[in-house]
Amino acid sequence: MVAARHATLAPQQGKERLRLWVRILRVSRLIEAELRDKLKTEFDTTLPRFDVMAALYREPDGMLMSDLSRYLLVSNGNVTGIIDRLVADGFVVRALREGDRRTSVVSLTKTGRTFFAKMAAVHEGWVNARFADIDEDEARELASVLQSFRSNWEAET
Amino acid sequence: MVAARHATLAPQQGKERLRLWVRILRVSRLIEAELRDKLKTEFDTTLPRFDVMAALYREPDGMLMSDLSRYLLVSNGNVTGIIDRLVADGFVVRALREGDRRTSVVSLTKTGRTFFAKMAAVHEGWVNARFADIDEDEARELASVLQSFRSNWEAET
DNA sequence: CCTAGATATTTTAAGCTTGAAATAATTCAG
């Protein structure tokens, strides 16, 4: 009987959580699409480039390629291509690290830092405007649920 | 004075909302990465293919290419390629529509429906397991915030 | 009828993305 009750209840819960996931995904894609569009028209750049520059901006001493890909949740080979193009455009430099010739430390150039700082300010305005409908408490609450979600994830893995 | 107070308060709020966005994006990417990986190993397919099949599964009479791209929030040309491959694999058919030779109606084949149904059940289990930590009330609350967010968005646009 | 504009889709070029294989350098057990 307990088993039977569980069997009728579980699918309901599953649906609720599946719905949550679909909505997270949808909102996330809507916003990503908007940001991509604005980055393109206002700064002639892309979201992946923005993400890479954001990561590097937080680490003035530079990052290893592998740190970068781990932090951004993308594959190694992916980062190589994006960095190649950022280097070609003069926003990023690769430096050899003394004592380990396998690794290279990438960091923003002065030009890159200046450019990113300008973008970041405008970008924050976009996000702020887009989330204007969500009040402070909701934002904090939601952020904390997501934060603990991620903590649990990382604890498991 | 009011202006000054606003000036010191606004950035704080901005940061809170920016943090929320970064966390939505991060959770979304974590889960997407996991689902992509599982779809690959268990069903030898991709997330975009799964998304397209999910959309078609809900519409047994088929969809226009433009409906599909609007629904999935991706570009027209994108859908063309994915459908091409699904057709090549026998999961989808393109049908000409009587009276308008510009459009083509795409729908799942019997094979496609069967295959998707199997995937969807397993997929729901993955999502359910992944969100197990989030309790029912939180899930409902979060889903409702996201839902109203999206409604506001669509009202504006 | 005819043609100008609108609509539906595909094609194209460039960039993003992955997973796997290849390259290169380091470390460490014997």
Add this chain to the structure above:
DNA sequence: CTGAATTATTTCAAGCTTAAAATATCTAGG
């Protein structure tokens, strides 16, 4: 010291993605 395993990165092939240009078709105004 040497070679096997490990680590860091790049290369590669296939697929995804976009925006813009090209095709093809349809609709309406004249």
